[in-house]
Amino acid sequence: MEYPTKIGDWMQICILGSGAFGDVMLWTNKTTEESVAIKKCKFQTASALSDKQKERWHKEVDFMKSINHLNIIKFKSLPHDLETILLKYNPTRLPLLSMEYCTKGNLRRYMLNEPIRLCGLPESDVRAVLRDISSGLSYLHSNKITHRDIKPENIVLQHCDNRKTNIVYKIIDLGYAKELQDTVVSFVGTLHYLAPEIFRNKPYDHTVDYWSMGLLVFEIICGLLPFLPELNPFERYEKIRDKGPDDICIYMQYSGALANSSEIKKENFITSCLKQNIETWLKRVLQFDPSKRCFSSLDIFEYLHFILDKRIIKVFSVYKLEFYSYEINDGTLLGTLKDWISRDIKIPKKDLLVLFKNEPMFCHDDDAILHELVTEDTVFVFKKGALISDSISFTVPKLVQQVLQISVSFQLRHVRNLFRQALFFIYSEKLAVEMLHTGFELYVKYLGVIVERVGQEQKIAHLKLAALLRHIESITNNKICDVELNDNKEAIECLVHLKRVLSSLERSKNKYIEFLKESSILTRLWAEVLDLQEDLEDCFRVCLISEQYSKISSKNFLEMKNNETSKEMLNRIAKVISDTIKLKTKFIHKNEKLKNCGRDFGILSAFGEELINWIQDYVIHIDHLSSVFEQTYLRYRQLVEKENTKIENCCDLEEGNCLIEENKDIRFKFEDILSKSVLAHKNYIKDCLGPLG
Template structure:
């Protein structure tokens, strides 16, 4: 079927595989794309015809998001009744997984988020097939295609040409599938079951994580089977040593991958189940391997950058975990005590220890790193300790002209691209930390600036109260002195006592003046700190323009890698261009990293100063409150002294004018003495004046108490 059939136009061949060919058809009226798979009739055996009919039949029954969806065949594209049926399918524009794995950025595996999506989707589809008593038997990257749906990528299994319906315990003997992804039992024609899909799924997932198949990927089948059969049940990979004299098995994923630590550890455990040599042990009879895979892919992971070491910390968290729980785990891992941890988000806000940890997990946030750990106190610029290159990269750096063969050459360059990518990523993380620290510093500075008008108001009010109180006290002392001086004939005990009290109050009055000077000094510090913060904010250090300097090396490395895998003369290509990129990246990385760390240290230093000033301001406001309370107490003492004097203005035995009149009346010896009578009359007049003066002063004091109790009147 080719050319044009009604409104349908055949645009191109999408692929050939097995006994079918897939082509893309476009409807000019509806603008619809569909994929049509046709059976190739020439040289097709009856067995293949049977498999073809089985595939069409199986596809028509299945419905799962991660299985290619069968569509009704348009009448214009339907075959003649005597011809084999055709299979119409949805078109997946993203191509197959092999194409994605061959991209330079995926030379050592896919990103973590894509691995989660792929493993979850493909695992769910295989589980769905098994529940419908179907084994795929040919799972490989070429049979997984990509389709964009709702802003994310769906991975769909295609090509069920070798799929077979079987009972759950059925065993098959037919040798089908692609050799590189076949389970071991198929090489020796042993009966097999659905466990073959477990092996193939494990191999595909391992390749998506690391960029290569797990067991001796470039070894011929017979040798492969002989060597890999020696692995233990827990081994998930095998590689030859440098001189190919020994096979080295491993139970761990290689460090060059894009998974966070908790996810890598969980995938290692799962791969140990899926890649067991014995079919009966594979996938585990005790646990459902697909349920385990789904739990791994939905794992909630909180990722924090330890800025001090520029290393990522990652922790799996549960619903009940809070930031305090994570802080405890950080303390155990890094040795930073919980009370010395300063964790902020990308906006610069400090995390509340009681906030749920799930709130900050990666699937709730943008793809960018969003949490940063600093140690409280002054920060020092760390020395970069890890200059170790991956072994293959180290080889080409030492011998830029060494010939490693196409496979070794490709591996060395893939590891170089990964290293360049990681260096750009690590520096970018540091830049994000710099931005978060800068925002946090600006927030602290804003908080400090908000204290400035409060401080100014408090200082103004305190000065006003001081001035009012001091003026009133000085007036009282002067008047009291005058009253005592004009009373030449009689020195009152009450007046003398009041004079002594007010003098004592005046001596205690110097402390608030010192407090005002302290407040003004703090305001000057706030102004100076704001100028320093503004200077850091405007500084050219650590701008995002510098990120591109390392990013350029990454992009050039990818271009070189892409050029190499497409070159026809791979055996003669040396490594000089790639080694030059490594050298330039080393130099630029160290220079840029030191500059940004220096800027972060300055930011942290300003933050420490701001925190110190803010605490001093808070203490100042507390001291102002106490000082005003002290002024109120002193004012009350003045009033109590006056009231005491009113109750007893003269000596204790003569407390009123009535008593003076009585004395005049009942002391005849004094009445005949004109001088004594005059003295008593003067004393009565003085007492009346003192009472009037005291009443006036009390009225003024009552008004002043209102003044002190309502300080806002001084604004």
């Protein structure tokens, strides 16, 4: 009896998967566009199945009907007409299992979708998988059910509008699931992901899911299983049995010797902070002894969520072209982050410039709360006065270095691992240049903010000074000295003080006029930076590391060409690597414009920042001077007119004298700025900009 592919408006689209006992088929309603995944037994007679297999099938259907969790595939009732006809073509008479259809396939297919995923998934995906699958497993365990077959093929991806990645991960295939109180030992699950106690045919409990989850976590982070995936399951079991309690990885070296490791492989896309925390978690769940797969205070999944709830901020050092990461909380200060960065990249804190991609503001107080400033997880840090270091080097994996030595013989069994390392190396170099480009654009934007801010502050200062001068002229009417004071000693003191204030103000006005003239240098420096920006944009366009990445990341790169030898294939990998190194060397180490860029940016930013600070101090001083002048003048008029009342809160002469000294300090400070930030670079300005007008 031929199985139907069309029933009313319903059509069988394809087979989604096939297991030992059943096939899962996708049916779609052409009118409503509703879809459903239907699992049916693949055998043609009931007698082909044992009673235990039939029981397992019924249990899976019952499990699915009783379970309701976001991260476990949902049972979906079939329309009566569709179910009735399908049951007629079901010779085993086992119930159909109808489920929601997850449109984005399974995790295995997702991991194989792009070659770069041989090195693992991005951190955002890793976090989502960990959170979702641990939540689903925790729910199963709380309902006395263990899955026993956690693997990428049994995790599907469903569209979700409420998530940044638009994906939610769900556990499927509860065919091997069992109630935890069932003590019957059975050899079930996929051999690659089996916990040792199942492999040994020993009694087991829910901790077998911890082991499988640990293997899954390692695989999605690194792109491969942790324990010798090239060996057959029985050989692998022997090596796992002998591993140390902290070993989370066993791999074969180039020489053929085996090595154990307590660390995740270097080729991954997660931050160092998350990596360290996950390694701690993996050391627990990958214990050979199941009784040791636990933490003292939290259960395994609670501890995993504790890790995932930590906020990690990524820092890209433009100067070193390196990533760093730090755990922060609601009270972490910007100054604390700078302390950490200074410690790690060996640059004094005062020489650091931290910019936020979402908001390249002029400056932030070190006491600012970090989480209030950062809306994205990556911040950029620069060394003032330099864009990138002259000592930038290449971190070429050892296996890749050996391939670059063409005379070295190489076994084909290492090709996949070699390809992973070469792919990751070239991707990392491409990413470094892309991040440098982003950092460069951010720095230019920051310089533009400085130039704009100088103009804004200058206008404020100009208006303040002009208003003060008009005010002084209006109240004195140039007749301060036209009064006979005779022996009015206090009035004479006020008059002398007023003259000193006016004299100080005149000097301040002259200094401000000088400032207006000298600050025009900033505008000319900004024009030079914009010209340099255009030149460097051309340099970024011709840095073709992305083309090398496109070559090695093509899906057919590892396929051997016609009549190609293994040596020729290795030479192809070596050529892409060496071409990448040549391109980066030319771009980073032989690019004079890039080297000079940091110096030019440093001059403009240092000069601009000091000008802004000087203008702000000057405006505050003008406000103080205005207040002291007005109150002193009013007191003077009272004394002349022989009034006995005192002005409330009138400033004494000593405070006025202090402000006069402050005026002198501000003038000297401006001269010091010119000396340090401009005159010290006189030759540079002369060469680049010509004589100052």
